[in-house]
Amino acid sequence: MASHEILNFFEHRRDGAWVCVKPFTLTTKSSSVDIRQGMRFDYGKRIGGVDLAEYLEQLGCQFGS
Template sequence: MAKHDILGYFEHRSDGAWVCVRPFTLTTRNASIDIRQGQRFDYGKRVGGLDLAEYLEQLGSQFGS
């Protein structure tokens, strides 16, 4: 999966949060984490050592969200 493909698993909400719309497994340098549909990620919430909302925002800026 290309790194920007992760955007297809999330919806960016108007309040700035990212919400998972379909389950997948996130693999980082530190861990593999099952992300469930409906999970919400706000800035500062770290998952597997990664601020997922910030990462998704960066990808969205580069590739469109």
């Protein structure tokens, strides 16, 4: 999966949070984490060593969200 395809698994909310809309497994250099539908990610919440909200925001700016 290309890095920007992760955006297909999330919805960006008006309050700035990202919410998972379909489950998938996030694999990073340090871990593999199951992300369930409905999980919410705000800035500063790190998972698998990554601030997922910040990462998604960067991708969204680059590829559209």
